[in-house]
Amino acid sequence: QVQLVQSGAEVKKPGASVKVSCQASGYIFTSHDINWVRQTPGQGLEWMGWMNPKSGNTGYAQKFKGRVTMTRQTSTNTAFMELSGLRSEDTAVYYCVKEAASISCSGGRCSGGWFDPWGQGSLVTVLS
Amino acid sequence: QSVLTQPPSVSGAPGQRVAISCTGSSSNFGAGYAVHWYQQIPGTAPKLVLYDNTHRPSGVPARFSGSKSGTSASLVITGLQAEDEADYYCQSYDTRLSGSRVFGGGTKLTVL
Numbered sequence: 001q002v003q004l005v006q007s008g009a010e011v012k013k014p015g016a017s018v019k020v021s022c023q024a025s026g027y028i029f030t031s032h033d034i035n036w037v038r039q040t041p042g043q044g045l046e047w048m049g050w051m052n053p054k055s056g057n058t059g060y061a062q063k064f065k066g067r068v069t070m071t072r073q074t075s076t077n078t079a080f081m082e083l084s085g086l087r088s089e090d091t092a093v094y095y096c097v098k099e100a101a102s103i104s105c106s107g108g109r110c111s112g113g114w115f116d117p118w119g120q121g122s123l124v125t126v127l128s
Numbered sequence: 129q130s131v132l133t134q135p136p137s138v139s140g141a142p143g144q145r146v147a148i149s150c151t152g153s154s155s156n157f158g159a160g161y162a163v164h165w166y167q168q169i170p171g172t173a174p175k176l177v178l179y180d181n182t183h184r185p186s187g188v189p190a191r192f193s194g195s196k197s198g199t200s201a202s203l204v205i206t207g208l209q210a211e212d213e214a215d216y217y218c219q220s221y222d223t224r225l226s227g228s229r230v231f232g233g234g235t236k237l238t239v240l
Contacts (some may be wrong), residue, residue, distance in 0.1 A: 008151040027158045035229065037231075042234045044130065044217065044231060044232070045166075045217055045219075045234070046231070047228065047229040047230065047231060050229075061225070061228060062225055062228075095174075096171060100176075100179070103161070103221055105160060108160045109158075109160045110161045110162055110221070111180045111219070112180070113161070113162065113163050113164070113192040113219075113221050113229065114162075114163070114164035114176060114179040114180070114219070115164070115166075115174075115176065115219070116176040116179070116185065117176075118173040118174055118175070119173065120173055121173050123153065
């Protein structure tokens, strides 16, 4: 079955960087974008950006530009998300998600863009 | 503040029907982009329950349905069950920020 398995929990100091991995299985890794979404404690979901595993092209949410880097290693079907300049507000669970269908539009109506499945999440704690 | 607006909480008794709204704008729903819905049970990863406004993934019960009209969308659960108690999030695409996927703030569903 299609599955995304993420790396384990991390504890980091303010100012440090963290790199989270996400290994895909059960489908052709290069055929679907990987997105990253985070959830701060007790809060909602926040989209961070996308990466095309085939080309390596990326797009980041404005909030994270300059601090986030999304990469991949196609030989192991693994995506990575690195966040630098960590601060206490970055304490969150980070999820990788597969974009199941690309967005396509025709006649003023668009379909696609949903996330399925989700990785199990990786807790990153920023603690001085 | 989220680009998509959801009520913080809704509730219903077992067997009842509940609806969760998701309000967008001309740069997302009004531009024709679809809405997708996720269920999150505390302590677990979100799970897709509806995609492309009305479609249920395999394994999601038929009591989950959805609609979208103009700049608003809804997730409806009929025949509410205790296991439906969870947080629900809507998601779409927004044209104001290129490539930006957006989420609603989430709605806590309580089964009384």
